[in-house]
Amino acid sequence: MRIGHISDLHILDLDKPRPLRFLNKRLVGGLNLLLNRSNAHSREVVEQALHKLESLDVDHIVISGDLTNLALESEFAAAAEVVRSINGAPGRVSIVPGNHDYYTPGAARSGRFEKFFSEFLKSDLPQYQLDSGYPFCHLRDDVAIIGLNSGIATPWLFATGRVGDEELAAASRLFQDPEVRSRFKIVVVHHPLLPDENHTIQFNRRLINDDEVLEVVRTNDVDLVMHGHTHYFSILQVPKLGTPGTTYICEAGSTSMPSGNDPTMAGKFNVYHIEDSHLVEVETHLFESHEAGFVPWRSEVFRRQIAEG
Numbered sequence: 001m002r003i004g005h006i007s008d009l010h011i012l013d014l015d016k017p018r019p020l021r022f023l024n025k026r027l028v029g030g031l032n033l034l035l036n037r038s039n040a041h042s043r044e045v046v047e048q049a050l051h052k053l054e055s056l057d058v059d060h061i062v063i064s065g066d067l068t069n070l071a072l073e074s075e076f077a078a079a080a081e082v083v084r085s086i087n088g089a090p091g092r093v094s095i096v097p098g099n100h101d102y103y104t105p106g107a108a109r110s111g112r113f114e115k116f117f118s119e120f121l122k123s124d125l126p127q128y129q130l131d132s133g134y135p136f137c138h139l140r141d142d143v144a145i146i147g148l149n150s151g152i153a154t155p156w157l158f159a160t161g162r163v164g165d166e167e168l169a170a171a172s173r174l175f176q177d178p179e180v181r182s183r184f185k186i187v188v189v190h191h192p193l194l195p196d197e198n199h200t201i202q203f204n205r206r207l208i209n210d211d212e213v214l215e216v217v218r219t220n221d222v223d224l225v226m227h228g229h230t231h232y233f234s235i236l237q238v239p240k241l242g243t244p245g246t247t248y249i250c251e252a253g254s255t256s257m258p259s260g261n262d263p264t265m266a267g268k269f270n271v272y273h274i275e276d277s278h279l280v281e282v283e284t285h286l287f288e289s290h291e292a293g294f295v296p297w298r299s300e301v302f303r304r305q306i307a308e309g
């Protein structure tokens with residue numbers, strides 16, 4: 001099984017946001033977009049990533065949030081167009097929202113993300129799903145993909161997240177289901193659960209209940225967590241609790257960034273190779289140029305896990 005992981009697409013409305021339309025938090029966000037992001041995140045780079053993922057023969061694609069910038073209807077429409085263009089969608093795609101998809105209380109309250117992506121939130125184990133649509137579970141061969149929602153509307157200058165208590169309790173019940181227990185378990189959530197060795201997580205950008213989510217993950221034998229939000233590449237390993245083995249916590253970075261001045265921040269995606277219920281390799285591809293597209297950047301092999309297992 002090979003799973004592609006893209007994230008933080010931040011797809012722009014083709015008309016570009018006009019800040020005077022916004023009399024709330026979006027005013028700051030809209031100005032920021034006009035000054036910075038409209039020159040950065042690129043839909044074309046995302047489309048090149050998806051094209052490359054097809055050529056790499058992935059079985060499934062995960063998108064770990066921040067599909068939009070200001071959670072505008074027009075941005076969701078553009079993002080949905082890109083996502084629905086994936087071969088085999090919706091059955092071959094799992095998506096969770098990020099803080100940018102819950103950018104304002106209105107967007108969060110109206111469930112705009114859930115309306116645009118309702119067919120992607122269909123759960124194979126709906127008995128554990130709350131009315132919010134989470135947690136959902138996609139059972140694909142010997143893999144169970146569990147989607148959690150950490151998106152919340154935040155005040156200006158905040159990009160925090162939180163997985164709700166009820167949702168976390170429902171996820172704990174879901175992990176006990178025999179259909180899940182017998183599979184390789186993947187959790188998809190937008191915010192990171194831990195800082196990596198090179199970057200701290202700023203107070204105003206953190207997952208508020210990161211300790212609780214991490215404990216649920218570690219005590220329920222979760223094998224792999226895919227997240228986004230920081231826009232940095234990282235692979236972390238933490239021991240599971242109460243059972244032998246490792247939980248891998250991975251972020252590829254923002255997939256939609258053209259290379260620009262800092263190549264380490266260029267668009268990235270990961271491909272996870274899962275064999276016999278073990279993660280054996282994470283390969284990462286990086287956007288080089290519009291001509292070259294995405295090229296292999298690094299690969300980490302975890303063969304030892306199989307030898308020990």
Ligand SMILES: [Fe+2]
Pocket residue numbers: 008010066098100228229230231254
């Ligand atoms: Fe993001």
Ligand SMILES: [Fe+2]
Pocket residue numbers: 066098099100159190228229230
């Ligand atoms: Fe984010």
